[in-house]
Amino acid sequence: MKNRTEANPRESEYTLFLGCTVPVRALNYEISARKVAEKLALHLSDIPDFSCCGYPIKSVNRYAYLLMAARNLALAEKKGLPLCTLCSACCGSLTEANHEIQEDEKLRKRINKDLFEWVGLRYEGGIRVTHFIRILDQEVGSLRISEQVLADLSSLRVAPHYGCHYTKPSTIYRRTEDPEDPKSLDELIKATGAQSIQYEDKLQCCGGGVLAIDEKIALAMAHKKLDHLQAQQADAMILICPFCNVMYEGNQRKIEKTFQTEYKMPILYYPQLLGLALGLEPDELGMKMNRVRTTELVKKINRRAD
Amino acid sequence: MIDSRTFDPNFKFLISSEPGGENIKKCFSCGTCTAGCPVREVTDDYNPRRIIRMAILGMKKEVLSSLSIWLCSSCYTCFERCPQDVRIPELMNAIKNIAVREGYLPSSMKSQLNLLASYGRLLEVTDFENEKRKESDLPLLHGQTEDIKKILEKLGFYREEQDRG
Numbered sequence: 398m399k400n401r402t403e404a405n406p407r408e409s410e411y412t413l414f415l416g417c418t419v420p421v422r423a424l425n426y427e428i429s430a431r432k433v434a435e436k437l438a439l440h441l442s443d444i445p446d447f448s449c450c451g452y453p454i455k456s457v458n459r460y461a462y463l464l465m466a467a468r469n470l471a472l473a474e475k476k477g478l479p480l481c482t483l484c485s486a487c488c489g490s491l492t493e494a495n496h497e498i499q500e501d502e503k504l505r506k507r508i509n510k511d512l513f514e515w516v517g518l519r520y521e522g523g524i525r526v527t528h529f530i531r532i533l534d535q536e537v538g539s540l541r542i543s544e545q546v547l548a549d550l551s552s553l554r555v556a557p558h559y560g561c562h563y564t565k566p567s568t569i570y571r572r573t574e575d576p577e578d579p580k581s582l583d584e585l586i587k588a589t590g591a592q593s594i595q596y597e598d599k600l601q602c603c604g605g606g607v608l609a610i611d612e613k614i615a616l617a618m619a620h621k622k623l624d625h626l627q628a629q630q631a632d633a634m635i636l637i638c639p640f641c642n643v644m645y646e647g648n649q650r651k652i653e654k655t656f657q658t659e660y661k662m663p664i665l666y667y668p669q670l671l672g673l674a675l676g677l678e679p680d681e682l683g684m685k686m687n688r689v690r691t692t693e694l695v696k697k698i699n700r701r702a703d
Numbered sequence: 704m705i706d707s708r709t710f711d712p713n714f715k716f717l718i719s720s721e722p723g724g725e726n727i728k729k730c731f732s733c734g735t736c737t738a739g740c741p742v743r744e745v746t747d748d749y750n751p752r753r754i755i756r757m758a759i760l761g762m763k764k765e766v767l768s769s770l771s772i773w774l775c776s777s778c779y780t781c782f783e784r785c786p787q788d789v790r791i792p793e794l795m796n797a798i799k800n801i802a803v804r805e806g807y808l809p810s811s812m813k814s815q816l817n818l819l820a821s822y823g824r825l826l827e828v829t830d831f832e833n834e835k836r837k838e839s840d841l842p843l844l845h846g847q848t849e850d851i852k853k854i855l856e857k858l859g860f861y862r863e864e865q866d867r868g
Contacts (some may be wrong), residue, residue, distance in 0.1 A: 417825040420844055421832055430841055445845045448823035454771070454860075456799040459722050461858050465819075468850060515857055516850040565779035566792075576783050599844065602741045606776035609811040614774065617745035676749050683839065 411481035411532070412473050413441040414491070416639075417449050422647070423639035425683030426483055429668035430529055432682060436545065436675050437537050441481065444472050450482075452490035466494030467508050481532060481682040485638035488528040489562035493569045495526050528563055530637045530667060531573070533652050534581040539588035547676030549699035550591040555670065556631040557582040557593050558622070558645070560603050562637045576600075580618035585667060586635060589674035593599040597625040603644040610616050619644040620652045623660050632694050635670055642666070663691045673698055710761030715791050717801065718758055724797030726859035729787040730755045736781035742774055751781060751791050758798065767802040773809055820861040823851040 419427050434441050451465030469491065473480045482488040498505045499522040509519045531544065564576040574581055577600070586593040604618030623645065626634055636642050646664035653659050664687065672682040675693070684691050718724040736751040737743050743750060749771055758766050766772065777797040782792050802808075818825050828844045836843055855861035 415844075420828060420836065420841075421824075421826040424835065424839055424841065427841060431841075438773060443842045445842065448851050449819055449825060453825055454819065456796050457812055457816065458858060459796065459800055459804050461854065461860060462857075464854050468854070479835060511854075511857070559774075561778040561780075566782045566790075570851035576779075602776050602780070604741070604776060606778065607742060607774055609815065610770070610773045610809060611746075611748075614742060614746050614748070615776075618741055618776070621745070678722075683799050 408681065409480050409536070410440045410442070411527075412468065412476050413443055414447055414450070414473070414480050414482045414487055416447075416482065416484045416487040417453075418426055418639040418643065421654050423483075423642055423666070425669065425686040426639055426642070426666040428681075428683035429666055429672050430483055433668045433671050433675060434529075434678055436672075436677070437533075437542070439532065439537070442476070442478065444476065446472055449607075450484075450487040450490045452486050455490065461505070462490070463494050463497065463508060464512060466491050467498060467512055467520045468518055470495055470498070470524050470526075471512065471518040473522055473524045479527060481527055481529050483638075485528060485560050485562035486640055488526065488673045489529075489565075489569065491526045493566075495522070495524065496569060498522055498703050505532075507570050522616065528637070530563065530582065530585065533585055533671075535573075539584045540643065542671065542674075543590075544590040546588070546590055546674045547700075548590075548674055550589050550670070550674050550697075550699065552697045553591040553632050553670075553694065554630065555586060555591050555592050555633045555635050555665070556596055556629065557586055557599070557635050558603070558637075558641060559600060560636070560641045561606075563637055581635065582635065582667065586670065588657060589671055591670060591674070594629055594631055596629045596631070599625075600624060603638075603641040605640040605644045608643070615644065615650050616648060619648060620656050620658075623652060623662055624658075625647070626662060627660055631662070631698065633691070634667050635665055635667050635668075636681055649689060661689060663687065663689050663694050665694075676700075705760075705762065707760075709764075711763040712761050714761045714763040715759050717763075719796070721797040721801055723790065723793035723800075726787065726789045727755065727758060727794055730759065730789045731787060732752055732756055733786060733818045735784050735786060736789075739780050739784055741778055742776050751775070751795070754798070755789070755791070755794070756787070766798065767807055770809065772798050772802060773812075780829050816841075816855065816860050820852045820853065820855045821848060822846060 438467045451462040455462040567576045583593040604615035606617040704845045707716045833843045
């Protein structure tokens with residue numbers, strides 16, 4: 398199997414894959430990710446023709462999902478850089494499709510025949526797919542991050558939410574980390590100086606996967622987790638997926654209303670937390686777009702004397 | 704009460720020949736999937752062990768027409784824990800793919816297909832979004848649509864008339 402990009406020496410260059418939710422509903426995630434990438438010398442480039450990753454139609458028709466994923470991978474292959482996603486579901490769906498296409502020659506031929514005939518593209522299997530947070534974890538590393546920290550976040554007690562598709566199914570990620578005991582996000586939080594707290598059902602799903610089918614069930618799932626966070630008096634929840642955000646921040650008021658409770662739980666994307674630690678201003682990290690106010694949390698941060 | 708005379712003994716073979724459903728016959732009903740399922744924790748409407756048992760018994764119509772098969776949140780907790788490698792979320796997708804072919808497509812999924820055909824994404828990138836992106840110094844996006852529409856059309860999941868009617 399050709400694996401050109403895996404051996405590519407320009408390791409710090411990536412093509413950014415935005416997917417559906419990020420560019421419309423999670424601009425603060427995108428803004429903060431691009432800002433911290435710049436600070437850490439990661440170069441992210443764009444392909445405006447990317448579409449949805451294909452994940453939403455996997456349940457309707459697996460082949461249609463594979464074709465949509467392959468189309469995106471083909472566009473990325475033209476550019477020759479590894480693909481970096483912000484959404485965990487995009488990462489899972491593109492990674493799975495990528496391996497399947499790379500390993501199954503018959504499938505690859507069928508996909509390329511249809512893809513070429515219908516949209517004029519081919520995918521030869523030469524692209525690596527990864528998650529922005531995985532790049533911070535594996536390629537930048539907690540040590541290099543902690544060396545660049547300029548603000549004191551040590552009074553912040555934040556709750557990491559790994560979500561599902563960042564580690565699972567572990568087979569598609571070649572078991573990069575144990576999905577029953579992941580550590581990367583905790584380590585990345587600690588690298589910012591903030592405290593990464595433990596809480597009940599830490600690895601539980603946000604419920605986003607059933608939101609379109611049954612809102613009541615999805616809200617009940619997110620509600621349980623917000624309860625567990627509140628019990629630990631977390632200052633904020635730290636996310637790495639825009640769809641988890643739809644559940645915990647976008648639907649937080651609806652959950653409060655439905656279950657007659659109040660959280661006012663700030664929800665931050667990890668790059669926002671990291672950006673604050675690196676000395677960036679809240680405005681530069683899109684914090685104005687956070688729906689739950691983050692002013693109290695920001696007040697707890699001590700800026701180190703310049 | 705179930706009536707075994709209505710069972711379709713070939714249903715499990717149909718599922719095991721569908722990508723993702725290959726390992727259904729390995730299930731020995733231990734219930735590990737259901738015990739750790741976060742959806743099952745908040746509702747009785749979803750029970751993966753029950754769905755798999757019904758499928759193996761051959762209760763084809765009951766399984767395919769049930770909304771229950773659409774309630775898997777794809778968290779993959781059961782996928783990691785299943786001692787028989789049944790790969791439950793993929794199995795549910797295989798069953799759903801069959802259900803769609805048999806005419807059972809939930810309305811919310813139909814809307815998602817139409818959105819994908821129209822915008823190439825689940826959420827439309829309008830001038831308003833691009834204006835907001837411009838203000839935030841983010842690159843503008845194309846409201847690219849034709850390729851995805853073409854793919855869905857070719858596979859029979861979208862017809863132009865749907866748009867107008």
